[in-house]
Amino acid sequence: MGTVSTARTARRLAGEHPAWLLLRSTDAAAAVALLGRHLARGTRHLSEADLVARLEDEIAELRRQGFDLAPSARSQVAEWLRDGILVRRPCVTPDGPHAPGQPEQIEQIEQIELSDGGLAAVAFVARLARPHPVATPARLAIVLGALRDLADDAEPDPETRLAALRARRARLDAEIDAVRHGTVTPLAPGDAAERAREILALAADVPADLLRVRADLTSADAGLRRELTASGPTRDAFVDDVFRGVDHLGDTPAGRGLTAFGDLLDDGEHDAVAHVTRLLQAPGATAELTSGEVAALRRLVADLRAATDEATGTMTALRRALQRAARSGDLPLERALAGLLREAEAAALELADDVPPHTPTSLVLKLPAVAPVSPSGVVPHDPADDRPAPLVRPRPAAPAGSGAPVDLAALRALARAAEIDDDELRGYVNDVVARRGAATIGEVLRVHPATQGLASIIGLLALAERHARRTGEAEDVAWPGPDGTFRHARLPRHRFEEPVP
Structure with missing residues (x-):
């Protein structure tokens, strides 16, 4: 890529990439501190109301200390959402307690979390605040070992592959003999701490990677939904695939990568927990690590599992919504309803600072004699069932000019x-x-x-x-x-x- 192309790409990223927007903003220092505290350390997502409540006092205190922030937490969160630093994503959560032996009810709600760019910016500043040598032997050993394993796994020639496996076995046999004869000494505390830090640094990038996977899944879902709104053989083929059980979302590169990542974690999670336990119990292995680094090692596997489950939950929610939309055929109506709800929400947010919550209005909604209830209150809901409820289809309209005119009395009788x-x-x-x-x-x-x-x-x-x-x-x-x-x-x-x- 030439200099001009590189410069143009950098200029485009400077104007649209969330990480660059955050780091070059006037409130970058305060934003990194606030977002890192509330959305990058253990808690990955919050409802908008909870996030605003947590930020309100801290933003007021930062403003008194001279930091350039929005006048209120709500407006500051809206600004971060507009810049793509924060994103709204569906979050699948259990819907309250359930009786033993009964299926767990699942509710999909919308929560706010850091985008992949926002998380990358927070992690970048954290690395600047805690610098460590980049060209370490531990990192070089990890790179060289990964290259060797990749070359061995990608080798198509059986003889060369067999030679590589024999060499690996010879190395293992030599290590086994050394341990039997007592000639192997454990790593020095400094070397063990160095390797542990490299592992933590590599693992710290996984949540941001999975956020990018979730963004790719959301983008792929939008493309699939555009196929649903289209007409013609493409949409018919897509709907046929859905009824045959084809998982279009799982077949995307992001879906396949997430599935492979989850399978790998499932296979190695138990062993990884055992390895962390052995490392923490080894005398002197963590002596040169800080308490924060030791705590990060303890929750390493749990954090990887939580990030993977969140990404998998996003793909599951998108897949089920796509299946319901394809089977119901009501996607345009749902989109129109969602647009109206967003307009109403935007109007309510504009008035929230000026109109008290209990202000009386002149609107009167007459309720029917039969109290409205949710369908889930009448028919038990099975979260594992993707089939939509039976559709109520209206009777086809009569051709224009045929039949008797509409009778108001008849409509009242109905x-x-x-x-x-x-x-x-x-x-x-x-x-x-x-x-x-x-x-x-x-x-x-x-x-x-x-x-x-x-x-x-x-x-x-x-x-x-x-x-x-x-x-x-x-x-x-x-x-x-x-x-x-x-x-x-x-x-x-x-x-x-x-x-x-």
Whole structure:
């Protein structure tokens, strides 16, 4: 690459790469300290509300000390999100406690975390603050050993590969004989500490690498969703693949790499934990390490597992969402709804600093007589089941110019058939109570017959449970059915003694 091309690339990165934007910003020093403290040490992601609450006091104190930061934590977080230093990602978490033997309910929520560029900038500053020799023998030994293993594994000639394996076996046999004869001494504390630091330095780059994998997965998911919104044979083939169980997201380079990384960690995790334990128990092996480096060694495997699980959870959530979108065919509608929700959220955030939370509004939302519930409250939800709920498909519209015109009375009748007219029943009860001073359900029905049949009986009984006094007796009620025949039932007697609000 020529000088001009390199300079142009650097200029582009300076204007768009999150790491470069963070390091050249006026608040770089404070940003690195805040983000490193809250999103790069153990805790990798937080909800926006939790992050703002944690940063509020610290940003105020830094501003008093002369650091150039936004006036509030919320606006500072919004600025970091705009620059790509922070990103919003779906996070799959357990949805509360679950009964023993029952499947764990899974909830997907949106949380904020450092982008791969933001994490790289924080790690870069941390290395500057704790410099160590770069050209160390330990790092050179790791590089040369990795090159040797790569050359051996990539060798296509069986004879050359066999010779390499025999040489490796000879080296191992020589080491075994030396240990048997007691001629091998352990590494000096300084050399052991040096190798441990190199391992920690290499492992520190893994979370940033996995963040890039998650970003690549999100980008690949966006490309696959564009195929869903397209029309023609491409989309049909894609949907067919989904129904046949083809994992398009897992077949991307990022998906294959993440799967291989997870398999390798699964195979070696137990041994790695045992190796760390042996290292920490060896006399003098960690004598020259700081307490922070020893703590980092203790949680090394756990941190690798947590970062891998987060990336795998992202791929699982994206895969399931893609499968549901392909099977439901409602992706355009979902995208439109998501856009409206983002617009509403943006408007709410703009007003949050000026409008108190309890400010009354003139908006009134009339609730139906039947309380709305989540589908998961009616049908048990299995998180392992990717199949969507059965679709409710509307009847195809009649061709223009055919059929009778729309009848408003018919539409009102359909609405009454689908919903209990709570206002009508409340008016009937208040009318009878105003005349008599008190009334039961049977007395209300004798004055005002049930216009909705059984639905009116259910509505009156619901009103009585909330606003009437139960006497402990029973009464007979009657109402006309659809065929004109009267139906009868025996209900607990309730007495309305005052108007229903």
